[in-house]
Amino acid sequence: MSSFPTNRPRRLRRTPALRRMVRETELNPADFIYPLFVQHGHNVRQPIVSMPGQLRLSVDQLAAEAAEILTLGIPAVVLFGIPAHKDPVGAENFADEGIVQQAVRALKAAAPDLVVITDVCLCEYTDHGHCGLLNEQGEILNDPTLDILVRAAISHVQAGADIVAPSGMMDGMVQAIRSGLDDAGYSHIPIMSYAVKYASAYYGPFRDAAEGAPRFGDRKSHQLDPANAREALREAALDVAEGADFLMVKPALAYLDIIARVRAAHPQVPLAAYNVSGEYAMIKAAAANGWVDEKKVVLETLLGIKRAGADLILTYHAKEAARWLQEQAA
Ligand code: PBG
Numbered sequence: 458m459s460s461f462p463t464n465r466p467r468r469l470r471r472t473p474a475l476r477r478m479v480r481e482t483e484l485n486p487a488d489f490i491y492p493l494f495v496q497h498g499h500n501v502r503q504p505i506v507s508m509p510g511q512l513r514l515s516v517d518q519l520a521a522e523a524a525e526i527l528t529l530g531i532p533a534v535v536l537f538g539i540p541a542h543k544d545p546v547g548a549e550n551f552a553d554e555g556i557v558q559q560a561v562r563a564l565k566a567a568a569p570d571l572v573v574i575t576d577v578c579l580c581e582y583t584d585h586g587h588c589g590l591l592n593e594q595g596e597i598l599n600d601p602t603l604d605i606l607v608r609a610a611i612s613h614v615q616a617g618a619d620i621v622a623p624s625g626m627m628d629g630m631v632q633a634i635r636s637g638l639d640d641a642g643y644s645h646i647p648i649m650s651y652a653v654k655y656a657s658a659y660y661g662p663f664r665d666a667a668e669g670a671p672r673f674g675d676r677k678s679h680q681l682d683p684a685n686a687r688e689a690l691r692e693a694a695l696d697v698a699e700g701a702d703f704l705m706v707k708p709a710l711a712y713l714d715i716i717a718r719v720r721a722a723h724p725q726v727p728l729a730a731y732n733v734s735g736e737y738a739m740i741k742a743a744a745a746n747g748w749v750d751e752k753k754v755v756l757e758t759l760l761g762i763k764r765a766g767a768d769l770i771l772t773y774h775a776k777e778a779a780r781w782l783q784e785q786a787a
Pocket residue numbers: 576577578579580581624659660661662663664669732733734735
């Protein structure tokens with residue numbers, strides 16, 4: 458009797474054609490959401506030093522950007538605004554001529570088919586850099602903050618946003634925005650909730666890019682403790698109950714287990730994962746040094762996020778990855 462194994466998984470890996478037949482996960486440009494940073498001014502294409510390849514753009518640059526994104530097969534962008542003035546309540550966030558409102562109008566005029574998502578939070582707009590209104594002790598006032606978030610969301614939608622994405626991790630945030638949008642006649646506009654957002658050091662480069670770092674303290678009173686997984690499920694369940702149309706887990710790579718668990722707990726709800734700035738910067742830095750093969754590492758990373766359970770990936774790699782995927786398909 459032969460002592461060789463009869464169960465041989467390698468049979469299915471013998472040729473590229475066989476491997477293709479048994480491939481479980483496939484990355485597609487339609488999975489990507491590309492983050493855009495917008496600022497006031499004209500002809501602005503300001504490189505973000507800690508995020509090589511990413512730019513802060515002025516509104517006049519957005520039509521060309523939108524065309525490129527759609528050509529690459531990427532369906533959506535998420536907008537971050539850098540306001541002209543910061544104040545304690547972040548007033549530009551709900552101003553008609555605010556930077557995000559201008560950007561949304563420009564994008565929708567140039568490319569009506571591009572899905573425009575706006576990040577709804579206070580931290581880029583407040584002079585203290587926190588995600589909510591503060592009391593004299595510097596603590597976030599949860600419920601008064603909700604009123605501001607609702608005003609911002611309505612204002613973004615009035616400008617033409619297709620989806621609003623509240624990222625502030627305030628309690629009751631999704632419910633407040635849902636009923637605010639409904640009352641304003643926008644019951645058809647979906648909410649993509651940053652439902653499971655950890656207090657992560659991986660946001661460092663983004664905070665340079667969007668000038669959204671807190672002037673003092675940190676975000677641990679609202680963002681999740683990286684040690685906690687069960688609490689993530691509680692946050693996700695609450696947001697679903699409050700009416701979230703999409704859930705998001707953020708960051709992605711140190712939280713692939715969370716992506717898988719949220720996916721399993723909420724099979725009906727589309728799930729996004731945010732491949733954040735620090736995750737991007739690490740690959741870019743290693744690639745610039747010639748230490749990793751950038752294309753292979755990026756595609757493997759994004760595939761891993763999708764395999765973990767994400768339907769959609771917010772990623773700064775979106776344009777390059779879409780180009781590589783198009784080349785592979787050609
Ligand atoms: C808050 C917001 C942040 C990011 C997206 N939305 C920063 C934060 O919570 O400090 C981080 C995204 C990234 O790091 O790529 N408006």
